[in-house]
Amino acid sequence: MPAISVKDLKKSYGSVVAVDGVSFEVEEREIFGILGPNGAGKTTTLEMIETLRDPDSGDVSVLGMEARKNARAIKELIGVQLQTTVFFDNLTVWETIDLFGSFYKTRIDTGSLLELVSLQDKAGAMLNELSGGLHKRVSIALALVNDPRIVFLDEPTTGLDPQARRHIWDIVEQLRGREKTVIVTTHYIEEAEFLCDRVAVMDYGKIIAEGTPNELIDRYSSESNISFRLTPHLDDDTVAGISGVKSVRSNDGGYNVTTETPQDTLMAIFSTAQANDATADEVSMTRATLEDVFLKITGRSMRE
Amino acid sequence: MRQFAKFLGASLKMIYREKVALFWMFLFPIILMLLLGTIFGRTNQTISIGVVDLDKTIVTTAVTGALKEIKAFDVSSGTLSKLKENLQNGKINAVLVLNKGFLDSVKHGKPGNATIYVDQSSATVSDITYSTVSQVLGKIVQGMAKIPDLIVLNKKSVVSNDMRYVDFIVPGVLAMTLMTSGLMGLSLAFVQYREKGILRRIKVSPLPLSRFIGSELTADLIMALIQAAILLLVGKLVFKIHIRGSLINIAFLVILGAAAFLAVGFLISSVTKTLKTAEMASNAITFPMMFLSGVFIPLAILPPFLVTVAKALPLYYLGHALREVMIRGKMLWTVWPDILVLIGVGLICFLISIKLFRWE
Numbered sequence: 001m002p003a004i005s006v007k008d009l010k011k012s013y014g015s016v017v018a019v020d021g022v023s024f025e026v027e028e029r030e031i032f033g034i035l036g037p038n039g040a041g042k043t044t045t046l047e048m049i050e051t052l053r054d055p056d057s058g059d060v061s062v063l064g065m066e067a068r069k070n071a072r073a074i075k076e077l078i079g080v081q082l083q084t085t086v087f088f089d090n091l092t093v094w095e096t097i098d099l100f101g102s103f104y105k106t107r108i109d110t111g112s113l114l115e116l117v118s119l120q121d122k123a124g125a126m127l128n129e130l131s132g133g134l135h136k137r138v139s140i141a142l143a144l145v146n147d148p149r150i151v152f153l154d155e156p157t158t159g160l161d162p163q164a165r166r167h168i169w170d171i172v173e174q175l176r177g178r179e180k181t182v183i184v185t186t187h188y189i190e191e192a193e194f195l196c197d198r199v200a201v202m203d204y205g206k207i208i209a210e211g212t213p214n215e216l217i218d219r220y221s222s223e224s225n226i227s228f229r230l231t232p233h234l235d236d237d238t239v240a241g242i243s244g245v246k247s248v249r250s251n252d253g254g255y256n257v258t259t260e261t262p263q264d265t266l267m268a269i270f271s272t273a274q275a276n277d278a279t280a281d282e283v284s285m286t287r288a289t290l291e292d293v294f295l296k297i298t299g300r301s302m303r304e
Numbered sequence: 305m306r307q308f309a310k311f312l313g314a315s316l317k318m319i320y321r322e323k324v325a326l327f328w329m330f331l332f333p334i335i336l337m338l339l340l341g342t343i344f345g346r347t348n349q350t351i352s353i354g355v356v357d358l359d360k361t362i363v364t365t366a367v368t369g370a371l372k373e374i375k376a377f378d379v380s381s382g383t384l385s386k387l388k389e390n391l392q393n394g395k396i397n398a399v400l401v402l403n404k405g406f407l408d409s410v411k412h413g414k415p416g417n418a419t420i421y422v423d424q425s426s427a428t429v430s431d432i433t434y435s436t437v438s439q440v441l442g443k444i445v446q447g448m449a450k451i452p453d454l455i456v457l458n459k460k461s462v463v464s465n466d467m468r469y470v471d472f473i474v475p476g477v478l479a480m481t482l483m484t485s486g487l488m489g490l491s492l493a494f495v496q497y498r499e500k501g502i503l504r505r506i507k508v509s510p511l512p513l514s515r516f517i518g519s520e521l522t523a524d525l526i527m528a529l530i531q532a533a534i535l536l537l538v539g540k541l542v543f544k545i546h547i548r549g550s551l552i553n554i555a556f557l558v559i560l561g562a563a564a565f566l567a568v569g570f571l572i573s574s575v576t577k578t579l580k581t582a583e584m585a586s587n588a589i590t591f592p593m594m595f596l597s598g599v600f601i602p603l604a605i606l607p608p609f610l611v612t613v614a615k616a617l618p619l620y621y622l623g624h625a626l627r628e629v630m631i632r633g634k635m636l637w638t639v640w641p642d643i644l645v646l647i648g649v650g651l652i653c654f655l656i657s658i659k660l661f662r663w664e
Contacts, residue, residue: 050508051508052504052507052508072510075508075509075510076510078508080505080508082501082504082505082508084500084501084504084505087500087502087505088314088318088502089318090317090318090321090322091314091317091318095314095317098310099310099311099314100505100509102306102307102310102311103307103506103509103510103511104509104510105510142505
């Protein structure tokens with residue numbers, strides 16, 4: 001039985017279609033990502049699974065329970081981190097976690113939870129004194145307060161600096177160790193690639209691609225980029241003739257080629273250089289990313 | 305129950321830590337009360353009595369001397385007509401006449417005869433004067449003759465009027481405080497919780513809405529009782545108001561009034577979207593009520609059409625009920641129309657707000 005099963009989910013606000021026929025399944029102990037630009041319908045999808053919002057049509061089942069009929073039971077078993085992370089101003093971190101913990105039948109000890117999110121030093125700090133990154137960590141702690149089976153993280157690192165983001169990733173990695181099912185939305189490519197076992201790419205309320213990050217890259221953008229420098233300079237036609245090279249861009253002695261067979265092409269670059277009495281240096285290779293996948297499918301960049 | 309206690313504790317803690325709110329809830333009403341009381345209400349720190357000794361015997365002289373030694377009394381003597389005039393002019397609070405034959409009566413084991421004239425225009429003062437003087441006289445004469453009940457004190461009123469202004473203002477300020485706390489407290493808290501997404505966060509937990517609202521309301525009612533206790537204490541210490549109603553009856557009215565206005569506040573929070581509009585709505589309701597409900601100004605001195613306006617506002621009924629029960633010592637059933645109005649207002653507002661309640 002999948003942890004989450006969503007079938008043909010639809011939700012409109014007036015004439016705006018936020019979620020337009022979304023279906024997917026999340027297995028237990030899987031870290032599942034929904035990747036997409038702002039306004040793609042990620043949050044609305046999540047909220048319907050969390051029983052915060054009723055869908056216009058479609059089925060949502062969480063841990064085998066029909067979402068709409070079992071909202072209370074589901075809420076006991078899931079942990080939710082909402083995008084807005086403002087809590088009661090006049091409570092300390094400890095008091096906030098303690099208070100929210102009292103809402104559930106099962107709960108983790110507040111001290112060990114603070115340790116999990118590395119907030120033990122901030123236990124006595126007031127919520128309104130915390131930085132954005134620490135705020136997010138409190139809201140993740142709140143999502144874990146009932147030792148949930150499924151954890152929902154809605155854009156957990158949006159607006160954070162790289163270090164704070166890295167910290168959140170560490171926490172999510174720890175959740176993997178605790179065998180939690182995690183469903184996370186993000187508009188950061190690196191985040192989805194780094195954290196997720198499987199990713200659904202969402203755009204305009206629809207899922208446009210789904211699979212492991214590697215599968216998606218192989219399927220939609222199998223090309224790698226190799227950049228290098230040749231001395232003396234060789235003309236573009238010679239470089240284009242290197243086996244496996246699909247396209248060439250060059251400027252000022254530097255080249256950038258794309259290929260589907262990076263390893264063979266790399267070898268061929270060196271042998272071609274040798275054959276033409278040239279030396280190749282500053283060689284680097286980058287694989288395609290989910291960004292390229294998104295670009296390939298939608299024709300737009302995610303950051304637009 | 306555990307949840308409820310936790311939430312209640314957290315709510316109280318948050319109120320306690322919100323210093324600005326504390327100012328408006330506690331300090332402001334006290335300042336207002338002190339201000340209005342000192343400006344408009346004369347307070348008598350000591351009770352001044354004039355003594356007319358018609359018997360002029362050892363016993364009556366001793367009684368007069370003993371009275372003079374009591375610090376709370378400012379004793380003067382003179383002729384009956386002169387002292388009565390002073391009483392009417394408000395210069396003294398009472399005139400005690402030790403009648404002829406006082407000593408003879410005591411000698412024969414009968415109670416000594418005395419008369420006290422009090423100023424009924426300040427009802428509480430006259431009551432205090434009467435009861436203290438009769439108590440003190442009893443003690444003095446008992447001590448001298450070792451026989452109980454030696455004096456029969458006849459009470460006579462000179463002028464009769466209404467209660468003192470401070471007696472009027474203390475329940476008035478209390479009523480106003482319950483209203484502003486109710487309207488500001490819950491409505492602004494809920495709108496803020498909604499704006500900040502706290503309500504949504506609570507909604508994804510299994511905590512039922514009823515328990516959330518219930519504990520918020522309870523915290524506010526506890527605060528209302530504390531406010532009332534402090535205001536009454538200040539009233540008693542500074543203005544020496546005489547609280548005749550039973551504390552349980554007063555507490556009942558405080559809770560009823562606070563609940564009714566909390567319901568109005570809850571309604572505001574359900575129909576407004578932002579903190580700003582909620583604030584404006586609360587002000588739009590509290591300000592007219594403050595000045596038109598007769599909590600600061602006795603209705604008797606208002607023009608008739610304003611009296612009609614006052615009686616259309618729920619605060620009037622809370623102020624009236626509190627005054628009747630607290631100051632005049634009336635029983636709760638005598639103010640049943642006030643109680644009915646408050647229950648009605650509270651219930652209607654509460655039901656509508658539950659119906660209109662939004663999480664976001």
